[in-house]
Structure formats: structure tokens, C-alpha cells
Amino acid sequence: FMDQNNPLSEITHKRRISALGPGGLTRERAGFEVRDVHPTHYGRVCPMETPEGPNIGLINSLSVYAQTNEYGFLETPYRRVRDGVVTDEIHYLSAIEEGNYVIAQANTNLDDEGHFVDDLVTCRSKGESSLFSRDQVDYMDVSTQQVVSVGASLIPFLEHDDA
Structure with missing residues (x-):
């Protein structure tokens, strides 16, 4: 079921992408190179918003302006x-x-x-x-914020946030 606690959690849930599931990876077999940030993620996948623990780097969020084309890219x-x-x-x-x-x-x-x-x-x-x-x-x-997700773009002074 979708997370509907507040508008931010709802839109974050709708813009979440996963490398897990049928035809995808498993938590146990995914290595560091798969979980790491890649240059092709720029403006497409947020480098900051990913869960901690076994899903780190496997569950991600779309960047603010990212979209999919007719082929799914x-x-x-x-x-x-x-x-x-x-x-x-x-x-x-x-x-x-x-x-x-x-x-x-x-x-x-x-x-x-x-x-x-x-x-x-x-x-x-x-x-x-x-x-x-x-x-x-x-x-x-287009924007300095196109690199991060909707949730991360709301963090004030993001470039100075070490958390």
C-alpha cells in the first residue's frame, strides 16, 4: 500500500525506483558497484535519497525533473x-x-x-x-536542483548538510 502520511511521503513513494524484484537483483547478490552512484545517474536518480541497511543503493528516488521515455529509459x-x-x-x-x-x-x-x-x-x-x-x-x-529528488531538494543549504 502507498504511504499517505503527508504529501511529501506520498510523492516520494510514487517516484521511488527499485533494482529488486522479478528480473532484477537480490539484496544478497548485489555488490558495491551496483549500489554505488554512477555518472549516468546525474539528473535521473537522486544520489542522496536511498534507505540505509540491506537496501542501500537498490531502492532509489527519481530526481526532480527526471522522466521516462517511451522505451523506459x-x-x-x-x-x-x-x-x-x-x-x-x-x-x-x-x-x-x-x-x-x-x-x-x-x-x-x-x-x-x-x-x-x-x-x-x-x-x-x-x-x-x-x-x-x-x-x-x-x-x-536546467536547474541546480535537477540532481536531487523532491524530498532532498527541500533541505535548506543542502550542500552544507553533512547528515
């Missing part, structure tokens, strides 16, 4: 960048598609027209973070 939204200008055009990319692009962080400095202020921009490409020329950027994160 998780996707996350990005703003399109054309000729160094960030547009309002939103594209949802799967982890496989994301590996083909250079993606800037959501907190990158932009001017009023959407141009990158700095010549070098901190970006991700093929799971690695590095500095790229602003002309090399293909996409930009």
Missing part, C-alpha cells in the same frame, strides 16, 4: 546552447545521448541575452568534468 532536461547562446529550448536526454555532448552547469554565469560571461565554462562530457570553451558547449543544466 530515464531522461533529464537540458537547455539547448546554440553558438554560445543559451536558449529556452528544452531537450530531454537519456544517459546514452548525454555522453555525446558537452553540458554546462546550471550555475554558469550568463549575461542578459544568454551569452556565457566567461571564456572557459565548467562542463561535463563523457562523465568527466572539465573546462571547455564557451563555443564548445552544446547544452546547459
